[in-house]
Amino acid sequence: MEHRQTRRLEAPRGQNDLIFATEDQAGRLHNLVATPYGTLRTVVGPCEYVQTRTNIQFPEPAGGRYQAMLGLHHAYLEGGRREVLLAHFDGAVQEHRGWEMNSAGGPASSGWRLVLSTTGAQGSSVGAARNEDARAVDFLTQFVSTPSGVVIVPQDGRAFFYDGEVCLPLGYDRAPGPPNALAPVRGDYVDGGLSGYADPQSGYVKTGRTMDPIYGTARIGTVRGTALDVSSGRSNPLGGVLESGVWRAAAQWVDYFGNLSPVGPLSPPAQCRKEDNLVKDRARDGDEAVDRLRVQFAWTQITPGPEGTVGRILYRTHDLLNSGIAGLYEVPSDAAGTTVAYATLPDNETQTFPDNVPDAWLTVPAADVVPVPQFRVAAQAFGRLWIGNWAGSYGQVRFSMPGRWGTFLRNDVLVPDPRGWDVTGFLLTKMGLLIFTEASTHMVAPNDEGTGFRAVTLSRSAGCVSPNSAQVLPGGLPIWLGREGWYTLDKDGGVSLVSQEIQETVVDRINRAYWRHAVAAVCHRSGEYRCWVPVDGGRQTLCVVFDGEAWRTRDDVDARAVTTTDDHRKYVLALGYVACEGPLTVPSVWVLDHEGLGPRRALERTAVVETTWVRAMQSDTDAQNISIMVWARETSTAVAPRTDFMRDWRVFPTTHTVLDNPANLVAPDDAPLCWGDAVVGGTYRPEARQPERDRTRIPTHWTRRAPYWFRVDTLNAGKVFRARLTVTGDFDFVGLRVEELATPAVGHRPASGRR
Numbered sequence: 170m171e172h173r174q175t176r177r178l179e180a181p182r183g184q185n186d187l188i189f190a191t192e193d194q195a196g197r198l199h200n201l202v203a204t205p206y207g208t209l210r211t212v213v214g215p216c217e218y219v220q221t222r223t224n225i226q227f228p229e230p231a232g233g234r235y236q237a238m239l240g241l242h243h244a245y246l247e248g249g250r251r252e253v254l255l256a257h258f259d260g261a262v263q264e265h266r267g268w269e270m271n272s273a274g275g276p277a278s279s280g281w282r283l284v285l286s287t288t289g290a291q292g293s294s295v296g297a298a299r300n301e302d303a304r305a306v307d308f309l310t311q312f313v314s315t316p317s318g319v320v321i322v323p324q325d326g327r328a329f330f331y332d333g334e335v336c337l338p339l340g341y342d343r344a345p346g347p348p349n350a351l352a353p354v355r356g357d358y359v360d361g362g363l364s365g366y367a368d369p370q371s372g373y374v375k376t377g378r379t380m381d382p383i384y385g386t387a388r389i390g391t392v393r394g395t396a397l398d399v400s401s402g403r404s405n406p407l408g409g410v411l412e413s414g415v416w417r418a419a420a421q422w423v424d425y426f427g428n429l430s431p432v433g434p435l436s437p438p439a440q441c442r443k444e445d446n447l448v449k450d451r452a453r454d455g456d457e458a459v460d461r462l463r464v465q466f467a468w469t470q471i472t473p474g475p476e477g478t479v480g481r482i483l484y485r486t487h488d489l490l491n492s493g494i495a496g497l498y499e500v501p502s503d504a505a506g507t508t509v510a511y512a513t514l515p516d517n518e519t520q521t522f523p524d525n526v527p528d529a530w531l532t533v534p535a536a537d538v539v540p541v542p543q544f545r546v547a548a549q550a551f552g553r554l555w556i557g558n559w560a561g562s563y564g565q566v567r568f569s570m571p572g573r574w575g576t577f578l579r580n581d582v583l584v585p586d587p588r589g590w591d592v593t594g595f596l597l598t599k600m601g602l603l604i605f606t607e608a609s610t611h612m613v614a615p616n617d618e619g620t621g622f623r624a625v626t627l628s629r630s631a632g633c634v635s636p637n638s639a640q641v642l643p644g645g646l647p648i649w650l651g652r653e654g655w656y657t658l659d660k661d662g663g664v665s666l667v668s669q670e671i672q673e674t675v676v677d678r679i680n681r682a683y684w685r686h687a688v689a690a691v692c693h694r695s696g697e698y699r700c701w702v703p704v705d706g707g708r709q710t711l712c713v714v715f716d717g718e719a720w721r722t723r724d725d726v727d728a729r730a731v732t733t734t735d736d737h738r739k740y741v742l743a744l745g746y747v748a749c750e751g752p753l754t755v756p757s758v759w760v761l762d763h764e765g766l767g768p769r770r771a772l773e774r775t776a777v778v779e780t781t782w783v784r785a786m787q788s789d790t791d792a793q794n795i796s797i798m799v800w801a802r803e804t805s806t807a808v809a810p811r812t813d814f815m816r817d818w819r820v821f822p823t824t825h826t827v828l829d830n831p832a833n834l835v836a837p838d839d840a841p842l843c844w845g846d847a848v849v850g851g852t853y854r855p856e857a858r859q860p861e862r863d864r865t866r867i868p869t870h871w872t873r874r875a876p877y878w879f880r881v882d883t884l885n886a887g888k889v890f891r892a893r894l895t896v897t898g899d900f901d902f903v904g905l906r907v908e909e910l911a912t913p914a915v916g917h918r919p920a921s922g923r924r
Contacts, residue, residue: 180904181778182209183719185670188818190781196891197674197779198721201902202714202762203695208802210901211776212725215747216765218254218740218758219267219280238756240310241730241744244319246333253333255319256730256744256758257310261286262321262329265758284336285321285329308593308685309637309730313547313554315574317426320554322547328556330426330575337477340541340575341430345420345472345481348522350439352466373467373523380465388527390414390441390463391491408446409459414488415440416466418524419497421482421535422474423512428575430474431538432484432497439466465525473517480512484535487528498531500524536570537579546636548595549574550602551615551622557592557604564589566604568622585611585624594636599645600662605633607652610664628664631656635687637730642717643696650687650700655715671720675713678704690731693739694762701728701743709745725774726759748772776900779893782818783907788888792909797881797892802901803841803874811895816887823893827881835878842875876903 181195182203190196201209240257254265263281311322318332320339328339351374380387394409416439422430441464446457471481484497502510504525514522542559544567549555554569556577566583570576583604585592590606597603601614610628615621631651633639638650648657654668654676668676679687680703688709689700697716701709709728714721728743741761749755749769757769765771784792797812813823834840883892 179906180207181719181780182716182721183670184674184721184779185781186672186674187670188782189785190670194670194719194781195779196781197777197893199777199779200723200725200774201721201776201778202723203697203716204901206802208901208903209721209778210804211896211899212723212762212774213899214763214765214771215726215743215759215761216763216771217767217769218265218742218760238729238744239323240312241732241742241758242312242314242319243732243734243742244312244314245735246318251333252736253319253331254732254742254758255284255312255321255331256281257321257323262310262323284331285323306685308545308635309688311545311547311636312732313549315549315554317572317574320547320549320574322544324545327543328541328547328575332426335425335477337425338475338541340428340577341422341424341474342540342542344431344540345422345433345474346470347434348418348420348436348468348472348483349470350416350418350436350466351469352439352441353464373465373521375465375525376462378461386458386460387463387465388525389416389465391488391528392459392462394459405446405448405457407458408448409462410445410447411441411443411459411462411464412488412491413441413443415490416486416488418468418483418485418500419535420471421484421538422478423480423482424474424477424575425479426477426575427511428573429482429536429538429570431540432535433472436468438489439468465523467521467523469521471514471520471522473520478517480516481514482535483513483522483524485524485526485531487531492528494528497535499533499535500526501530536576539567539577539579541575541577542567546592546594548597548602550595550597550613555595555602555604557595563591564606566592583613583622583624585609585613585626586629590632594633594639594649596633596639596641596647596649598641598647598658600658603627603639603647605636605639605649607632607634610656612662627658627662631664631666634684637686637688638700640689640691640698640700642691642698643693644717646717648698648715650684650689650702655700655713667715668720671713671722675702675704675711675720675722678711680704680706680708683708686729688728688731690733690741692741692761693733693735699723699731699741701726701731723774725771726761773898775895775897776902777893777895778902778905780891780905782889782891784887784889784909790888792887792890794909795883795887795890796908797883798835798906798908799879799881799894800876800903800905801841801879802876802903803843804899804901805843809896810881810900812881812883813893813895814883814890815893816890818889820891827883833880833882835880839877841877874901 179193181193183194184196184198185194186196200212202212204210237259242255244253246253256263261283262285264284265280266282267280307324310324313320318330321329321331327342329336330339353374353376375387391412391414392409417435419435420433444462446462468483483500485500486497487494500513502513544556545558547554547556552571554574555566557566564584564586566585567577568581570578585604586606586609590608592604593607594605595602601612604611604613608630609632612625612627613622616623633649633651635650641647646657648655654666656664657667659665683703686709687700687702689698691698697714699712699714701712703709704711710724712723714723726743727746730744732742734740743759743761746754746756747759749771755769812827815823
């Protein structure tokens with residue numbers, strides 16, 4: 170018995186390559202972007218971030234264009250008042266300055282300003298230029314925004330910090346040398362009022378007896394004023410004993426951004442010998458106070474720091490023989506004894522410091538800072554910079570002092586994975602900081618006491634292969650690329666694989682030699698996660714789109730790096746190659762989902778809507794006279810779809826192809842208009858909207874694009890079938906409906922071909 174069956178309208182918004190996928194999903198959705206109206210429209214553009222009047226926008230080295238594009242980052246500095254866009258080309262980090270680009274009658278300019286280069290701009294170097302194949306084992310250049318600037322992390326050299334004006338190495342990778350000590354040395358006694366000490370070559374080295382009274386007394390030394398000698402009958406009631414003492418000092422650099430270097434080695438000892446003034450056996454008038462025995466030192470050869478150093482902190486011990494206090498303490502910069510100044514020596518020139526600071530004023534201990542390693546991944550969380558993966562400690566993680574992005578204390582270190590896997594990335598979420606290795610995922614959050622951090626292992630098998638693939642969706646859901654596909658956190662805090670639906674069509678095609686270069690961004694307009702992955706032995710030509718529930722793909726740009734603008738524009742920017750009219754494959758910075766005119770106009774993209782296997786659950790019966798009703802909206806071009814059909818579980822070759830040019834409209838008396846053809850302020854003759862007798866021209870006006878239906882007649886017979894609609898140009902897809910004539914399975918000849 171035969172009966173006509175009409176299936177319900179399906180509006181698939183995600184794809185599923187499983188053989189028994191439900192019919193409300195698509196087998197493939199390619200080059201379609203979600204619109205605010207709930208439809209899927211062909212991707213447009215992209216267009217250049219700043220269009221040029223010449224054929225060259227990128228700064229190019231001698232001998233041709235750059236071999237590698239290694240990073241892109243957008244940030245706002247100075248409290249949102251300064252916008253920066255940084256791009257790392259092969260061996261050079263550039264800042265985009267579009268307002269400086271060439272204009273008619275003006276001097277030529279690429280619009281990019283050099284920030285770092287292999288020639289050492291501003292004393293900086295990011296390593297020698299290498300081709301992309303040599304960089305396959307490296308991550309891309311990492312950029313981390315902080316409240317005061319951007320941390321730039323190349324993969325073959327030191328990290329840098331850029332505040333929009335100054336770019337310097339991040340922190341210090343070495344310590345200053347030891348200062349030299351000058352102290353009073355013992356001289357011959359002269360009974361004429363001279364001290365028992367004589368001053369050495371420095372005029373800053375004094376005893377209390379040789380100090381000019383206008384400066385008071387010296388302050389360094391351990392004295393006892395309780396001793397009394399009455400044997401000679403010439404006792405000094407104000408006298409006492411200066412004990413033998415030893416002091417040592419060390420130096421530390423401070424850079425322009427407030428970062429501290431490691432504390433340098435200890436100086437040679439500065440000493441004073443035991444002395445007393447218990448008896449008045451010197452030719453002096455009156456009694457002499459015991460404080461007159463104290464001394465003043467001078468520290469010389471205080472090492473100037475490298476470029477960017479703005480001061481040196483001098484540290485000194487307490488009296489090592491008498492105080493019982495160990496460690497180094499900051500020497501105040503003035504006689505007031507305060508430590509409010511940022512450094513003891515607030516310059517990078519002076520090499521001598523007269524030290525008349527008593528031990529009692531030494532209250533601020535030296536920070537035990539370690540050199541900044543050449544790390545490969547970084548993130549900003551909890552007011553600190555977190556770094557990982559450096560030579561000799563690939564599995565360690567360090568976190569900086571609060572607000573000092575290039576200062577790391579010795580004991581502020583974690584080893585998230587005891588197996589020693591390399592740290593491959595960080596991701597800040599609302600629950601804490603995720604730390605990844607390639608084979609594990611960990612969560613770090615402040616401890617309950619607020620004195621440090623605690624780490625919890627979330628998975629010992631699922632990790633992240635590319636730090637640039639990790640992002641957080643607007644609802645707070647984290648997602649990243651791992652070895653088996655894309656992972657996220659479930660409601661219980663565990664790690665779950667969410668890419669099973671695209672395992673065959675995407676995950677199995679990923680080029681693992683380059684998967685460390687996968688890049689991702691979250692579109693602030695659509696709320697979608699977009700990740701560009703290298704596939705089929707190539708580079709990052711395929712973009713995988715995830716909206717939190719379903720997947721799509723697109724290939725409008727070969728993206729080597731991506732970023733977003735956190736402002737009203739909500740741009741997604743890509744650094745890479747786009748096929749343009751000409752034909753040309755053009756490297757530039759591109760704005761996704763925006764159209765533009767000019768010498769570099771992107772080619773129109775081809776959108777694909779492919780169903781799953783329809784009638785899978787009724788494949789024990791035959792269907793005849795199968796038709797597809799497609800629901801679309803008016804767009805800027807006349808729709809001329811190509812429709813390919815596959816049946817009986819064979820995906821190749823196609824069984825039937827329909828070329829509708831124009832489409833087979835369900836309501837030809839109400840044909841869709843070509844949106845965008847009407848002239849603003851003009852008139853049009855609405856033959857398609859009004860009866861034939863009415864030829865009146867009416868003024869054009871703005872209106873919503875109307876939906877319409879068109880029919881695609883497909884197969885004469887089949888158990889199951891699959892349809893693929895291919896449209897080049899502007900196509901706005903709403904949904905589809907299948908109509909069929911169902912009959913018992915007695916009749917048609919099965920298709921041949923590949924399953």
